[in-house]
Amino acid sequence: MAQVPKVRLAGGLEICRILNGMWQVSGAHGPIDPRKAVQAMDSYVNAGLTSFDMADIYGPAEEIYGQFYNQLKTRSGDTPPVQGLTKWVPRPGPMNRKVVENAIQHSLSRMQVDTLDCVQFHWWDYSDKRYLEALGHLSDMQQEGIIRELSLTNFDTKRLEEITGKGIRISSNQVQYSLIDRRPAALMEKFCLDHGIQLLTYGTLGGGLLSERYLGRVEPKGRAELYTASLGKYKNMIDAWGGWSLFQELLAALDTVAKRNSCSIASVATRYILDQPAVGGVIVGCRLGVPGAEHIGDSLRSFDLELRPQDLSDIEKVLKRSRDLMSLIGDCGDEYRG
Template identity: 80%
Template sequence: MSVVPRVRLSGGLEVCRVLNGLWQVSGAHGTVDPVKAVEAMDVYVRSGLTSFDMADIYGPAEEIYGNYYSQFKSRYGEIPPVQGLTKWVPRPGPMDRKVVEKAIKRSLSRMQVDSLDCLQFHYWDYSDKRYLEALGHLSDMQQEGIIRELSLTNFDTQHLEEIVDKGIRISSNQVQYSLIDQRPAARMEEFCLKHNIKLLTYGTLGGGLLSERYLNHAEPKGRAELYTASLSKYKNMVDSWGGWDLFQELLAVLSSVAKRHGCSIPNVATRYILDKPAVGGVIVGCRLGVQGAEHIQDTLQSFKVELSPQDLSDIEGVLKRSRDLMSLIGDCGAEYRG
């Protein structure tokens, strides 16, 4: 097993600085063989990448994790060395204790665990203040030992501050953060540093766009070329950020930096975000059980890269010519709230 750098969340849970994202088993990236998916999980674990990010809405993700967890215990007679970070993504509605308990019990059952390592709460509508009621119950369940770390997903700085001011301890906030989306640096980062809240970032590789594959590549268009939900989503982000021509300039610079370090463009893109002061970890999507979709060794290479002042200057020379997404879209998660 490789030695993978880890970060400690405020409740004591240690997770890898690169987490395995299971959004890609949700169905929007093709069908998943659950047996092969469990086998693939073991490959990641044996490589040292033991932290898995999932959600109640990610198709069979929680069940796949639970099957791996159960099979490991049966085979070896001990708790598997994995960390399961899941999400509860309810639609606005009643948020009494029974509603909250039902959702958490469902995740516990699917994941086949007695307590949740980390529960990340997402809410769609800030005008419905019942999210504060839900978080109050989740905080109580944390005190009862049912949840170890209480975290958020896609909350903006204003509402993160509101929650913290209510006395609710938040361990992390999962947000989009990449070379083409620097919004967390505008307000979120400073607040998180002040309150010992880690950022867990997704979209850091732009669904695969931030890679050699798209260097000197004609602008992809239509479903045939943007054939996964991730590619379509992050191509829209590239369009907002500055367009395909500027993106090609960025890829060219990243390629030059990567060659200086003997690594890949994804390594440079990952390292750039890992070095941000409030970032605890980067989530890299994994299509469990899909042949050829695993990039474990390349992912591990990210930990060996040290970006120099010249590297940063070259990269940021392109970034400063992009559009201000904070002004264009709004703070973290605003794109999900219309």
């Protein structure tokens, strides 16, 4: 197993600085064979990439993880050396202790574990203050040892400050962060640094758009060309950021940097975000069980890469001409709340 850099969260859990994202088994990226997906997880763990990110709403993701976890446990007879970070994304409604317990028990059962390594809580509507009630119960369950790390997903800085002000310890906040979307640097970053909160980032590769595959390519349009949920989502971000022409300039700059460093555009894009203050880890989506969809080598290369002043200068020359997404969209997660 390779030596992959790790980061320790507030409650003591160590996770890899690159996490395996399981949104891509949700069904929004094409069909997935659960049996093949379970088998494919071995190659990530054998490469040292032992941290998996999922959610209760990602189709069979928790069940796939649970089957894999149980297989590892059966093989070794010991606690498997993997970390399962899940999310609870409740619908609006009562948030009493029983509701919270039922949700957590559902994840425990699907993931076949006695304790959840990390629960990342998402909330759709800030005007409904029951998110504080839910987090209070989750915090109690953390004290009881049912949850190791209590974290958030797509919360903005204002609400993060409110929650920590209530005495609730938050380990991490999962937010979109990439060369295209640099909103976390505006407000979130400083607050997290001041309060010992890690940022776990997604969208860092733009659903695959930040790659050689799209360098020099005519702008993709429509569902036939933007054929996964990720491609459609991040193409919209590119449109808001500066459009396809400027994006091509960014890809060209990244390609120059990549060739200079004997790596891929994906490795450069990942390293750039790993180097940002407060970023604990980057989540790289994996289409488990789909031949040719593994990007383990690019992920591992990111750890060896050191972006030098000339590399950063080449990238920043393009970035400074892009639009400010903070003023267009709002703080982290605001795109999910209208």
